[in-house]
Amino acid sequence: MIWGDQAPTAxxxxxxxxxxxxxxxxxxxxxxxETMLSAAGAAPRGWKRCFLRPDARRSVWTNFRxxxxxxxxxxxxxxxxxxxxxxxxxxxxxxRAG
Numbered sequence: 001m002i003w004g005d006q007a008p009t010a011x012x013x014x015x016x017x018x019x020x021x022x023x024x025x026x027x028x029x030x031x032x033x034e035t036m037l038s039a040a041g042a043a044p045r046g047w048k049r050c051f052l053r054p055d056a057r058r059s060v061w062t063n064f065r066x067x068x069x070x071x072x073x074x075x076x077x078x079x080x081x082x083x084x085x086x087x088x089x090x091x092x093x094x095x096r097a098g
Contacts, residue, residue: 001050002027010039017043026050029078 002009002025009031016025025047032049056062064084068076076084 001025002031004028005030006033006036007039010036010043013040013043013047017045022046024048 002012004012004027009027013025023046027047027049029049037044061081064081065076068074068080
């Protein structure tokens, strides 16, 4: 999983392919764009972007959007959703570890 910008993502993908690494690679929304695609050449084969679509219908997302809008009087933007997911992952890890 790459959580970087487009140019570093292209460099990482190229180096991985040069080293013979063939596994799938996932990238955050910041990795997506023409800069990455043009700089990486054929290297993005197997690359998948991962991000939450704002129109997603999963209950955890729609509930979050509803609570956020009620509290802040606006819809959440992408960084609010990333913070929400990150905190839930962190809290889950803390609860599991004790």
